[in-house]
Amino acid sequence: MKEAPPTATVVARKEVTHDLFILKLAPSIPFTFTPGQYCTIGLDGIERPYSIVSAPKESTIELFIEMVPDGTLSPRLHRLCVGDQVSLRPKAKGVFTLDEHFHTHLMVATVTGIAPSVSILRSYLLKSLHGHRFFVLDGASYQDELAYNAELRQMAKDLPSLLYVPSISRPTEARNRGWVHGTGRVHQWVEPILSRHGLKPEDTMVYACGHPGMVATIKSDLGAQGFKVKEERFWREHAEVKTPTA
Template sequence: MWITGTVLKRIDWNDKLFSLRIKADVEPFIAGQFIKLSQMRDDKRVARAYSLVNPPGTDYVEVLAVAVEDGQLSPDLKALSPGDTIQVTPKATGFMTLDEVPKGALQGKHLWLLATGTAVGPFISMLATDEPWQRFEKVVLVYGVRLGEDLAYLETIKQFISQHPLQFVFIPIVTREDYPEGLSCRIPDGISSGLIEQKAGLGINAEHSQVMICGNPGMISDAQTALVEKGLAKNLRRAPGQITVEKYW
């Protein structure tokens, strides 16, 4: 089932990275979930999944995307302007949510959010809700990109810093150029070397840490390996652990 959404706003972060704010009658959702966008091309529907960046309760949906030159849908999305329409699934889905993170004695005190590229989207949605701040003493967002211009939603992140100065730690990682106050390593390497813990001023361990990872499959696999070496285990419903993941393609 598809419904028609109308583009309210397009934000161009750089020449390829953009966000679309869409007016659409989407059902209530949980921060971290995704919807699908689609268009008809040659009588065939082309659809792709995009995480919601906006928090629950807003009267619009917002997605963060990158225009891939030979992509089947993203170049068309990049060309949309306010007033244009796009097909949207009315119900969000997905398990990259804080509902899936253990509570109580198994929760720990610190929430680590590790993202690369557009996979920061679901974490922006979560951080705009009350839940992470109520459940955890410290919240750390590690956001890895190639270039500084690839860091989207920096003003929103700065608002989180202002609102939660004693709780929130933001660690940008830019791998292909120097970036003030940031690191230059890959996220898995930063975990293994201890650089990320040093930057955060917090240790990553099974007793105190819950880690959510969203991004490219290579980063997720390597980061999981590095975390397992630190004694953490993958979080499963039948066996609660400390590592919750979602591959972004």
């Protein structure tokens, strides 16, 4: 008899903002992955990749998802309730993983692009590893979009070799009232961090994840300085414009 295709059941969901949410999924099969990889989930045959936030040791797969208003799958994922099921490809994929050969790791993320960094760092802490330096730059327009801000702050306390730099790009808006931390677009923090902490291409791996414009900027600026850059672009910047049919 043919085996049923793997699924994952929603066991928890959290609204972060009106268009950002976190899903925790219980897979129907043993699901293994390396921190930094993504899984592919779907509904009715429509599948999309999502970077995994959780560490492999956790019992559920945690995802941090942005609902794209005109998107095909993400608005449907946004409507999922606890108990609902999605399809799950059995293998995680991706090479956006920690390269332990490098001593220093500079992670630059926008909004949901923080997912693989959280997975890598949760796993690093759970395994009580040490010996590496981490710089995590976490950017968003609004403070409430930094869903893992509190956790990353705590991680920076637990791991003295981790510097966490959250930054918001619209500091004057009411939604950001009370914000006392970094401001400006996240890539603007890269040069000050490089010079202040003496990051060198020979022993630093750069990870850029999220908004394609930010990833392209990091890739070209740091690539030109000789840094190796791993990149994960969540969508194509110049997506094909569909001509409406009559």
